[in-house]
Amino acid sequence: MTVMRGAAAYGRGAGAYARVGVESGVMSANPHQLIVMLFDGAQGAIRAARIHMQAGNIAEKGKAISKALDIVNNGLMAALDIEKGGEIAERLGSLYDYIGRLLLAANLHSDQESLDQAEKLLDDIASAWREIGGTGGQG
Numbered sequence: 001m002t003v004m005r006g007a008a009a010y011g012r013g014a015g016a017y018a019r020v021g022v023e024s025g026v027m028s029a030n031p032h033q034l035i036v037m038l039f040d041g042a043q044g045a046i047r048a049a050r051i052h053m054q055a056g057n058i059a060e061k062g063k064a065i066s067k068a069l070d071i072v073n074n075g076l077m078a079a080l081d082i083e084k085g086g087e088i089a090e091r092l093g094s095l096y097d098y099i100g101r102l103l104l105a106a107n108l109h110s111d112q113e114s115l116d117q118a119e120k121l122l123d124d125i126a127s128a129w130r131e132i133g134g135t136g137g138q139g
Contacts, residue, residue, distance in 0.1 A: 032133045035079060039126035042071040046103075046119045053110055065107040068118075072096050072103070095121065 029037060049064035077096045080089045099118045106115035 032129075035076070035129060036126070036133065038071050038075040038079070039122060039129065042068045042076070042122055043119065043126065045071065046115060046122070049106070050112070050115055050119075053106075053112060053115065058110070061110070062107055065103050065115075069100055069103050072100050072122075092125070095125065 045064045045068035049061050049068065052058075052061035052064055073096070077093060077100075080093050080096075082089045082093070085092070099121050102114045102118040102121075105111050106118065
């Protein structure tokens with residue numbers, strides 16, 4: 001019983017430590033880095049969903065896809081500024097909407113192909129975003 005309580009306490013402590021690390025990263029990040037963190041989070045959730053899908057773990061697959069959807073809809077989509085971004089922001093919004101529909105299809109039908117397509121699109125956008133950050137005149 002004590003060992004189980006100790007393991008549970010360790011797990012909570014490790015989780016709290018990880019959250020502090022993430023929160024510290026978020027607090028010190030510039031807007032560009034925050035978007036990169038959103039892409040990383042969505043891509044990580046999709047990778048986790050794929051593993052759960054292949055293992056037949058439906059509940060965890062659903063949680064992972066829900067996390068990816070949340071990041072796309074409430075993070076990446078919400079960060080778009082249509083006024084300043086104009087046509088590019090509108091096109092990204094349409095692409096994020098499509099990615100969201102792919103993720104829903106992947107979840108509903110355990111469709112590996114939809115999951116792969118969503119991941120590929122996010123990878124392409126994230127790569128472009130990272131490239132902009134590397135050459136975007138931050139100095």
